[in-house]
Amino acid sequence: xxxxxxxxxxxxxxxxxxxxxxxxxxxxxxxxxxxxxxxxxxxxxxxxxxxxxxxxxxxxxxxxxxxxxxxxxxxxxxxxxxxxx
Amino acid sequence: xxxxxxxxxxxxxxxxxxxxxxxxxxxxxxxxxxxxxxxxxxxxxxxxxxxxxxxxxxxxxxxxxxxxxxxxxxxxxxxxxxxxxxxxxxxxxxxxxxxxxxxxxxxxxxxxxxxxxxxxxxxxxxxxxxxxxxxxxxxxxxxxxxxxxxxxxxxxxxxxxxxxxxxxxxxxxxxxxxxxxxxxxxxxxxxxxxxxxxxxxxxxxxxxxxxxxxxxxxxxxxxxxxxxxxxxxxxxxxxxxxxxxxxxxxxxxxxxxxxxxxxxxxxxxxxxxxxxxxxxxxxxxxxxxxxxxxxxxxxxxxxxxxxxxxxxxxxxxxxxxxxxxxxxxxxxxxxxxxxxxxxxxxxxxxxxxxxxxxxxxxxxxxxxxxxxxxxxxxxxxxxxxxxxxxxxxxxxxxxxxxxxxxxxxxxxxxxxxxxxxxxxxxxxxxxxxxxxxxxxxxxxxxxxxxxxxxxxxxxxxxxxxxxxxxxxxxxxxxxxxxxxxxxxx
Numbered sequence: 001x002x003x004x005x006x007x008x009x010x011x012x013x014x015x016x017x018x019x020x021x022x023x024x025x026x027x028x029x030x031x032x033x034x035x036x037x038x039x040x041x042x043x044x045x046x047x048x049x050x051x052x053x054x055x056x057x058x059x060x061x062x063x064x065x066x067x068x069x070x071x072x073x074x075x076x077x078x079x080x081x082x083x084x085x
Numbered sequence: 086x087x088x089x090x091x092x093x094x095x096x097x098x099x100x101x102x103x104x105x106x107x108x109x110x111x112x113x114x115x116x117x118x119x120x121x122x123x124x125x126x127x128x129x130x131x132x133x134x135x136x137x138x139x140x141x142x143x144x145x146x147x148x149x150x151x152x153x154x155x156x157x158x159x160x161x162x163x164x165x166x167x168x169x170x171x172x173x174x175x176x177x178x179x180x181x182x183x184x185x186x187x188x189x190x191x192x193x194x195x196x197x198x199x200x201x202x203x204x205x206x207x208x209x210x211x212x213x214x215x216x217x218x219x220x221x222x223x224x225x226x227x228x229x230x231x232x233x234x235x236x237x238x239x240x241x242x243x244x245x246x247x248x249x250x251x252x253x254x255x256x257x258x259x260x261x262x263x264x265x266x267x268x269x270x271x272x273x274x275x276x277x278x279x280x281x282x283x284x285x286x287x288x289x290x291x292x293x294x295x296x297x298x299x300x301x302x303x304x305x306x307x308x309x310x311x312x313x314x315x316x317x318x319x320x321x322x323x324x325x326x327x328x329x330x331x332x333x334x335x336x337x338x339x340x341x342x343x344x345x346x347x348x349x350x351x352x353x354x355x356x357x358x359x360x361x362x363x364x365x366x367x368x369x370x371x372x373x374x375x376x377x378x379x380x381x382x383x384x385x386x387x388x389x390x391x392x393x394x395x396x397x398x399x400x401x402x403x404x405x406x407x408x409x410x411x412x413x414x415x416x417x418x419x420x421x422x423x424x425x426x427x428x429x430x431x432x433x434x435x436x437x438x439x440x441x442x443x444x445x446x447x448x449x450x451x452x453x454x455x456x457x458x459x460x461x462x463x464x465x466x467x468x469x470x471x472x473x474x475x476x477x478x479x480x481x482x483x484x485x486x487x488x489x490x491x492x493x494x495x496x497x498x499x500x501x502x503x504x505x506x507x508x509x510x511x512x513x514x515x516x517x518x519x520x521x522x523x524x525x526x527x528x529x530x531x532x533x534x535x536x537x538x539x540x541x542x543x544x545x546x547x548x549x550x551x552x553x554x555x556x557x558x559x560x561x562x563x564x565x566x567x568x569x570x571x572x573x574x
Contacts, residue, residue, distance in 0.1 A: 005400060005447040006407070006424070007440055008432030017441065020502050024445055027503045028389045031461050034468070041463035042470055044291035045277040045519025045543075046321060053317070065184045069411035078409050084422045 086111050087247035088566060091156055091304035092331075094250060098145060098155040105141035105155025109134050109199050112157045116201065116248050123224045125233075125242040127162045128170050129202040137199040144197070153311055154197030159249045161240050162203040163210055164190050164295075165284040173286045174206040174218035174236075177406050177413045177434035187284025188316045189253055189295050196311035204239030204252055208436045209403065210288045212236045213263055213508040214498065217438045222495050225268060226567040227533055231492040234264030234508075240298045241268040245567060251299040251308050255285060257292045258391050259487075259512025262524035265298050266487035266536025269526045271553070271563060272298045273305040276543045277519030278323035280309075281316035289398035290321070292391075292516045301563050302525060302553035306330035309546065325544060333547045334554045341552055343369060343539075344379030344480030349511065355490035361528030361535040362486045365556070369484075372559045374552070379476040379483060383468040387513040388506055390469065393449050393462035394517075400446030403439070406431060441502065470518040477542045482552055485511055487524040487536035511538055521546045525553050526562035534562075 002009050009017050063076060072079035086108060089097065097103045113131050120126050134157070141155035165171050165183035167190075172178045186194070194200070208217045215223040215238025223238040225231040226246040233242040240252025241264035254261040256274035265272025273296050280295035287293060297308040310330045316322040345366060350359050370376055408414035408430035415429035435443070449458035476483055489510055498505040515522035520540050527537035537556070541549040557563050 001444055001447050001451075002428070004451065005443050006404070006427040006431055007435070007443055008428035009440065009444075010432070013437075017437075017444070020441055021444060021448075023501070023503050024392060024441070025448070027506070028393050028449070028458065028462075030389045031386065031393065031465055032457065034383070034386060034461070034465050036461060036464035036468070039464040039467050041460055042467035043463060044321070045470070045517075046323075051320060051324070062184070066410070068184070069181055071408060071411075071414040080409055081418060081421055081423045081426045084424070 087115060090300045091250040092301070092307060094156060095153060095307065099150070101145065105138040105145065105199060106135065108155060109138035109157055109201070112201055112249060119246055119248060122229060123226060123242050123246060124221050125205055125223050125239040125246070125248065126159070126202045127172055127174070127205050127220050127239070130169055130200055134199050134201050141197050141199060151195060151197040153193070153307065156198050156250050157201050158193065158198045159202050159204045159240060159243050159252045160190055160200060161206055161237050161252065161254050163206060163255050163286045164253060165286070166190050166200070166203065169203065171203065172219070174208040174220065175435065175439070176219045179219060179413065181412055185284060188281035188318065189285065189312050192314070193253070193308070193311055201249055204243055206239050207236035209286070209439050210236040210255055210257055210260055211399070211438050211442050213259065213505055215239060215264070216495060216499060217436050219436065225492050227269060227492065230494055232267065232495055234267035234488070234492065236260040237298060238264045241265055241270060241272070244268070244270045244298050244300065247566060251297055251304055254296055254298050256294045256296055256516065257289050257395060258516055259509040261296045261298060262512050262522060262536070262538060263488050263508060265524045267492040267534065269534030269565060269567070270298055271301055271305055271523065271525050272296070273309060273523045274515065274521065275309060275313060275546050276323070276521045278321050279313050279544070279546070281319040281322050283316055283318040287402040289395040290402060291398060292395055294516065301557055302523065302550050303331070303334055305523070306334055306550045328547050330547055330550055334551055336547070336551055338548065338551050338555060339373045341373070341482060341548070342375045342377060342480040344377055344476050344483045346381050346384065346483065346485060347378050348380065348384070349485040353489055353510070354486060355530065357530030358486050358488070358490055358535050361530060362537055365527035365537040366484060368560055369556055372555050377480060379480055381472040381476060381514065383465060383472050384514055386465050387469055387517060388510055390462045390465045390517060391509070391513045392445070392506055393458050394466065396442040396446035397450050397459050398446070400443045400450065403443055406434060438502070466517050469514055473514065473518050473520060473540070481541065481548060483540045485538050487511055487538040491530045491533035491535060515540045519543065521549050523549055523553050525556060526565070528562060
């Protein structure tokens, strides 16, 4: 799960994380007791279709501003460690 | 000056009884004096504040000032503020200077508000105590050993200690209303989509609501009027006109029926809190409301629903924190591969509660578990929403306690996440259903504030605020200032 979430949990943390996650899962398991036959799932409170807009360009290139926060940039490109295949 | 409400100070500023610069200097001095003990602020923006105040004074003198010109406020550090650090209470964004303003920040700036700083909060808004911040816990001004509630605890503490006139907040499971209740102030979460989420760092997109904390419902009405409105840059923004909430406060409301779910008053509710809320309901009756019993049969499932849906949405929203384009990148990842860099950056950049929620979310969305957890939770969410809709056929407003007990000691619930989650038991329903809700101070238990919680149907903020305003005209709980550290002086 840590790999899926791209989150490292250290050896020192793992026991505590497992205990706490187990108690959370036990709590949410209460949901199984509710009869939801024929109930439509509710994804969010808005009972309306997604608003669409025209397919027009409205943004401008502001990469210089945004890249001020980047850890590693070179020639306007974000630098990343190598990917192992 | 600082015990005046925002509404009163708006008048004082317009009448030039006080200047925006004087007011800003006064509040900045209070922040300097009191915040070291409270830790309500992550960043104080003194220079910008004084520049904004000078600008407000120019406009006030020229007679063409916007509605909230010169009013000193603070923004929860979840709102992006251009050129100013925006941390979300996390190491992950400790080095992040936002390149743009959130719509809420831009609108309140255009209304003339002066930003004194960014307030402290639970990391990524995940918490009910403001203890999980990378910058340390926020203290409750009523007793520094206690939590102010969360996740908007910094804004709550700042308003309670009268360090600002109002603080913006966000509410996903109760994070505006619960800290308002624990800190003895008023906190409003409007209808979902009423306030733009553009520039509001995302936690759970179907549950996140921007709102306000202040001394009174009237103050909240004035700020909401400036904050609310359609925003084309937020795809879930409601395209509905914004009523003049301030002016509507004195509209007649004698026909208001208040529904009270008796099941709320069970053993889980602290006795003093129950008594204070019952007394508040009697006061509302005396002021002209009718009370009746209603039932919300699936409300006891709101915490389990929330702790499936919110972590699921958070696991998606927080996947953007990868150390590539902005934010923390693990220094130990140099020379390692990309996967290691992701794992270490996120393992080190996020605190324990955030990691727990991401892992919970990953689990409930994973193949084989999606139907049993996420889909089931969405169905129970529908049942809870339908319960409210049914109740609103018999009443205008549903009332109850905001929190199951007054403020608790810092460190008391950090070892048991489920115990911490139960703090939101009364507030979560309004987030799941996207309904407007407010908490107002309604009494004290052993010297600690208690909040009364009111919920109303979608887009009925005017009626909700008017009811709260009438209650505050008939009572004075909202005028109390913490005795600790002589905040009134």
